Amino acid sequence: MTDLKEARAMTNPYASLSTAELIRHLSEEVSRLVRDEIRLATLELTRKGKRAGRGAGLFGGAGVVALYGGGALVATVILLIAQVLTPWIAALIVGVALLIIAAILALTGKSQVSKATPPLPEEAIQSLKADVDILKESAHR
Known part of the structure; x- marks a missing residue:
């Protein structure tokens, strides 16, 4: 043992x-x-x-x-256009085109941001309100 x-x-x-x-x-x-x-x-x-x-x-x-x-x-695009036009006009054309693209992007971004505000979960809030209404209705019965 x-x-x-x-x-x-x-x-x-x-x-x-x-x-x-x-x-x-x-x-x-x-x-x-x-x-x-x-x-x-x-x-x-x-x-x-x-x-x-x-x-x-x-x-x-x-x-x-x-x-x-x-x-x-x-710069390449400017030089390419400068083959046909005066160099300063080529630079002006490219600069204006870039500013137009920037404006379009800014407006699109602003639109997206405004759709995202206010930063509240609106669908969840509506669903929660519906749940509360259902609970109130069942409590009255």
């Missing part, structure tokens, strides 16, 4: 501990596990944050390069 207890004690170091000691060990292990999980989550979020920062920087750089590319294309 004692051999069996000794064998269990060798395979399970917690076999000889009291319930209070086991609970204390459990509490310590859970605390350590939670701290380790928080540390792991912090490291993971730090790593992902660095990647996101690098990605945002690359997107910004791409935007700057695209802006310069767009400027080069505009």
